[in-house]
Amino acid sequence: MAYQLYRNTTLGNSLQESLDELIQSQQITPQLAFQVLLQFDKAINSALVQRVRNRVNFRGSLNTYRFCDNVWTFVLNDAEFREVTELIKVDKVNIVACDGINTGSNTTE
Amino acid sequence: MACVNPVPKLYRSVIEDVIEGVRDLFAEEGIEEQVLKDLKQLWETKVLQSKATEDFFRNSIHSPLFTLQLPNSLHQTLQSSTASLVIPAGRPLPSFTTAELSTSNSSASFTFPGYPIHVPAGVTLQTASGHLYKVNVPIMVTQTSGRASILHPIQQVFQQLGQPSVIQSSVPQLNPRSLHATAEKPKRIETVLQQPTILHSGTVDRKHLENATSDILAPPGNEHEIMSEALLSQPESSQYIRLPGVVFPPQVSQTHVHGEPVLGVAGSMTQNLNGGPLSTGRQGAQHQHMSDIQLRVLKNRMFGCGSVKQPRNTEEPSSLPVSEKDSNSQMDLSIQVMDDDINEIIQIDGTGDTSSNDEIGSTRDVEENEFLGIIDAGDLKVLEEEADSISNEDSTANSSDNEDPQIDVVEEDPLNSGDDVSEQDVPDLFDTDNVIVCQYDKGAPQDPSLTEGPIQLRTSAKQMTNHSPSR
Numbered sequence: 251m252a253y254q255l256y257r258n259t260t261l262g263n264s265l266q267e268s269l270d271e272l273i274q275s276q277q278i279t280p281q282l283a284f285q286v287l288l289q290f291d292k293a294i295n296s297a298l299v300q301r302v303r304n305r306v307n308f309r310g311s312l313n314t315y316r317f318c319d320n321v322w323t324f325v326l327n328d329a330e331f332r333e334v335t336e337l338i339k340v341d342k343v344n345i346v347a348c349d350g351i352n353t354g355s356n357t358t359e
Numbered sequence: 360m361a362c363v364n365p366v367p368k369l370y371r372s373v374i375e376d377v378i379e380g381v382r383d384l385f386a387e388e389g390i391e392e393q394v395l396k397d398l399k400q401l402w403e404t405k406v407l408q409s410k411a412t413e414d415f416f417r418n419s420i421h422s423p424l425f426t427l428q429l430p431n432s433l434h435q436t437l438q439s440s441t442a443s444l445v446i447p448a449g450r451p452l453p454s455f456t457t458a459e460l461s462t463s464n465s466s467a468s469f470t471f472p473g474y475p476i477h478v479p480a481g482v483t484l485q486t487a488s489g490h491l492y493k494v495n496v497p498i499m500v501t502q503t504s505g506r507a508s509i510l511h512p513i514q515q516v517f518q519q520l521g522q523p524s525v526i527q528s529s530v531p532q533l534n535p536r537s538l539h540a541t542a543e544k545p546k547r548i549e550t551v552l553q554q555p556t557i558l559h560s561g562t563v564d565r566k567h568l569e570n571a572t573s574d575i576l577a578p579p580g581n582e583h584e585i586m587s588e589a590l591l592s593q594p595e596s597s598q599y600i601r602l603p604g605v606v607f608p609p610q611v612s613q614t615h616v617h618g619e620p621v622l623g624v625a626g627s628m629t630q631n632l633n634g635g636p637l638s639t640g641r642q643g644a645q646h647q648h649m650s651d652i653q654l655r656v657l658k659n660r661m662f663g664c665g666s667v668k669q670p671r672n673t674e675e676p677s678s679l680p681v682s683e684k685d686s687n688s689q690m691d692l693s694i695q696v697m698d699d700d701i702n703e704i705i706q707i708d709g710t711g712d713t714s715s716n717d718e719i720g721s722t723r724d725v726e727e728n729e730f731l732g733i734i735d736a737g738d739l740k741v742l743e744e745e746a747d748s749i750s751n752e753d754s755t756a757n758s759s760d761n762e763d764p765q766i767d768v769v770e771e772d773p774l775n776s777g778d779d780v781s782e783q784d785v786p787d788l789f790d791t792d793n794v795i796v797c798q799y800d801k802g803a804p805q806d807p808s809l810t811e812g813p814i815q816l817r818t819s820a821k822q823m824t825n826h827s828p829s830r
Contacts (some may be wrong), residue, residue: 255796261370264405265377268398277394278385286381286398293376301369314788322799325788343793350800 252295255348257287265290307332310343322347374402 256262269283310329316322324345331338378399385395 253798255798258794258796260409261373261406264409265402267405268401271401272394272398277397278390279388282384282388282390285384286377289380289384290373290377293373293380297369297373297376301372302365304365323789325791340793342791343795344789344791345795345797347797347799350798 251288252291253348254287254291255346256291256294256298258346259294261294262290304333313342320349370406374399374406 257266266287269278269286272278273280273283308326308329308331310326313325313327315324322345324347326343326345327341329340329343331340378395382395385392
C-alpha cells in the first residue's frame with residue numbers, strides 16, 4: 251500500500267472534497283471513496299517517481315525539527331525555494347517527509 | 360524542458376489515471392458513468408479554482424465556471440458581449456459564438472465569459488460542479504474578482520411587493536436545523552431566492568429544502584419590519600449575494616431571548632464550488648451576520664438590554680455599519696423563538712483544556728453569538744456558568760467547580776507552568792498553508808550544492824517536484 255502522504259496536497263484535497271460531496275449526495279458510498287483514495291495514492295506515488303524529473307533547492311531557517319515514527323517534520327522560516335526558472339520565498343513552511351523506502355509499510359502523513 | 364511547467368500535465372495525468380483506475384470500481388458497485396464524470400468534473404474544478412496551476416486547463420479543456428441550461432421549450436441563444444448579457448424569457452436571442460450546444464433533452468448549454476448577465480425567472484442554472492438551481496426571480500450574474508457572483512436584486516423585488524410584508528409574533532417556531540447549511544445534492548433542482556417569492560405570495564408555510572433551509576414566514580399585514588438578510592459577510596455590496604457562481608438563498612435562523620421574542624434573518628450559503636472549506640468559512644460568516652442583524656433588531660425593540668454582544672461588533676465592524684445603512688431600505692424580519700430551541704442551538708465546546716476561565720468566557724461569547732444571537736444578560740451568565748462547569752468537568756473531572764458555579768473560579772495554573780514555553784508555540788507553529796509533503800531517502804549520495812546533513816530531502820509535493828533517486 252502506497253503512502254497516503256499525498257492526500258494533503260492540492261490535488262489530494264480537491265479529490266477528497268469532491269468525494270465528500272458525492273457521499274453527501276449519496277451518489278457513492280464511503281467505502282468506494284476510500285477505494286478511490288487508495289487508487290489516488292498509487293497513482294500519485296508512481297507519477298512522481300516516473301514522470302517527474304525536476305529539482306528544487308531550498309534553504310531556510312530551521313524553526314523546529316521532529317523525527318517521530320520515521321517521519322520527519324520541519325518548520326522552516328524565511329525559506330527560499332529555488333528552481334531553475336523561478337524563486338519562491340515563504341515566511342513559514344511546514345515539511346513533512348516520510349521514509350523513502352519503497353516498502354510503503356508506514357502509511358502515515 | 361526547464362521552461363515548461365510540468366505541474367498541470369502531472370495533475371492532468373494523475374487525474375486521468377485515477378479516474379481510469381476507478382472506472383471498474385464504479386462499474387462493480389453499479390454506479391453510473393455519470394457519477395464518475397461528476398467526480399472528475401468536481402475534481403478538476405477544484406484544482407482549477409485552487410489556482411495551484413495557473414494554466415491548468417487553459418490549453419486543454421475549456422472549463423466554464425457557469426453553465427446555463429435553458430428549459431426545453433425555450434430556444435434561446437445568448438448574445439455574447441462584453442457588456443451586460445440579457446436573456447429575455449420566451450424570445451429567441453442571437454446565437455452565442457462560443458456556446459456549446461448540447462442537444463440532449465433539447466436544452467442548450469452556454470458558457471458566458473462576459474458578465475454581467477441578466478437571467479429571467481424560470482431558468483435553470485447549472486454550475487460547473489453540476490448543481491442545478493432554478494431561478495424564481497430575475498437575477499443578475501456579475502463577475503467580480505475573477506469569479507462569478509449572483510446579484511440578488513432584493514430591492515427590486517421588494518419594491519414590486521409594495522407594502523412590506525411582516526411577520527406576526529405568532530409565527531410558528533423554526534426548526535433549529537435551519538441554522539445549518541447542509542451540503543447540496545447535485546442534479547437536484549432547488550428553489551432559489553426563496554425569500555422574495557415567499558414574501559411575494561405571503562405564504563406562511565415552511566419549505567424544507569435539503570440543502571437550503573431558507574424558511575421565511577411572512578404573512579402580510581404585520582406591523583413588524585422585515586429585514587431581508589441577503590447580506591453575507593461581504594461588506595462592499597450589501598444588496599448582493601456573492602458566490603462563486605452559486606446562489607445563496609437567505610436563511611432564517613432562530614435566536615433565543617429570554618422573555619421576549621426576537622427574530623433574525625441571516626443570509627446563508629448552501630453551496631459553492633469550492634466545497635468544504637469555503638462553506639465552513641461562510642457558515643461562520645453567516646452566523647456572525649445573523650447576530651449582526653439581531654443586534655439591530657434588538658436595538659429597536661429591546662431597550663436597555665445589555666445582551667447585545669459588543670464583541671461581535673468588534674469582530675465584524677464592516678458588516679454591521681453596512682447593515683445599519685441598509686436598515687432603512689430593508690425590512691426587519693422577526694421570528695419568535697422558544698427556550699427549547701436555544702438548548703438545541705447551544706454548542707458547548709468542551710475543549711477540555713485548562714485555560715483560564717476568562718478565555719473560556721470570551722470564547723463562549725463568540726460561539727454563542729454565532730449560534731444564538733441576542734441573549735439576555737441574565738441568561739448569558741447562567742449559560743456561561745453552565746458552560747464553564749461542563750468544561751471544567753470535562754477537563755479535570757473535578758466536581759468542586761460544578762458544585763459552586765456562582766463563585767468566580769480563580770485561575771489555577773499547574774505548578775511550574777511558567778517553565779513550559781513550548782506549549783505556546785505548538786498550536787500556531789504548524790498552522791500554515793505552506794505544507795510540503797515528501798519522502799526522504801537515507802544514505803543517498805549527497806549533492807555538494809546542498810547544505811550539509813545526513814538526510815537529503817527529495818520534495819515531491821504540490822507545486823514543486825524533484826527528482827526521486829532510483830531505489
